[in-house]
Amino acid sequence: SQKIEQNSEALNIQEGKTATLTCNYTNYSPAYLQWYRQDPGRGPVFLLLIRENEKEKRKERLKVTFDTTLKQSLFHITASQPADSATYLCALQFSGSARQLTFGSGTQLTVLP
Amino acid sequence: NAGVTQTPKFQVLKTGQSMTLQCAQDMNHNSMYWYRQDPGMGLRLIYYSASEGTTDKGEVPNGYNVSRLNKREFSLRLESAAPSQTSVYFCASSEFGLDNGYTFGSGTRLTVV
Numbered sequence: 011s012q013k014i015e016q017n018s019e020a021l022n023i024q025e026g027k028t029a030t031l032t033c034n035y036t037n038y039s040p041a042y043l044q045w046y047r048q049d050p051g052r053g054p055v056f057l058l059l060i061r062e063n064e065k066e067k068r069k070e071r072l073k074v075t076f077d078t079t080l081k082q083s084l085f086h087i088t089a090s091q092p093a094d095s096a097t098y099l100c101a102l103q104f105s106g107s108a109r110q111l112t113f114g115s116g117t118q119l120t121v122l123p
Numbered sequence: 124n125a126g127v128t129q130t131p132k133f134q135v136l137k138t139g140q141s142m143t144l145q146c147a148q149d150m151n152h153n154s155m156y157w158y159r160q161d162p163g164m165g166l167r168l169i170y171y172s173a174s175e176g177t178t179d180k181g182e183v184p185n186g187y188n189v190s191r192l193n194k195r196e197f198s199l200r201l202e203s204a205a206p207s208q209t210s211v212y213f214c215a216s217s218e219f220g221l222d223n224g225y226t227f228g229s230g231t232r233l234t235v236v
Contacts, residue, residue, distance in 0.1 A: 014165075019163075044224050044225075046224070046225075051229075051230075052229060052230070053127075053213050053215075053227030053228050053229050053230050054166070054213075054225070054227050055227070056223060056224030056225060056226070057224075059222045059223075059224055099165070099166070101166075110156070110168060110171060110181065111156075111166075111168075111225060112168075112182075113158075113165045113166040113167075114165055115163060115164060115165035116165060
């Protein structure tokens with residue numbers, strides 16, 4: 011079965027620095043890879059989607075890369091702010107899977123002022 | 124525009140009791156999903172409905188049933204609750220072909236004692 015690993019359960023960084031979160035997967039490459047943000051007591055919120063034929067995608071201070079050779083996605087938040095503190099989830103979707111997403115367990119990011 | 128609405132937000136059940144978790148979306152999405160989220164295990168797919176009139180099992184379907192009542196509503200039923208079903212349950216919806224990811228509800232926190 012597909013396994014998804016997100017680097018360390020918790021990551022602390024200083025305000026203004028770039029946060030980099032890692033998502034590694036095994037076995038088959040997904041058609042899509044998505045990143046979500048989850049705040050305590052809330053449902054996940056969609057941030058970015060990157061396709062298997064895309065290397066990089068950006069949205070404001072967010073950047074996602076996708077390396078199908080390494081089976082890895084990196085999620086970057088530049089100029090991080092305390093408001094970016096949350097748990098970030100990566101999720102994989104495979105072709106022909108009726109858009110089912112398989113989620114990693116998440117990385118809790120804390121941005122220190 | 125409410126998005127995805129789940130009811131109830133909190134519920135305590137005794138072992139063996141039954142209940143139905145309700146989910147409704149107002150975005151005209153074709154696909155709907157039920158996930159459970161447990162500490163350290165991420166989100167796991169229980170059941171999904173790719174389109175109105177169809178339902179399929181996900182990763183952890185045992186002990187649950189679902190009904191896609193119409194395009195808007197997708198309910199999850201626990202026929203005989205067990206302590207192992209203590210979890211936070213999330214409903215989500217999506218539309219194929221759009222790069223907008225899933226839209227999640229705010230969750231139902233269920234405790235089975």
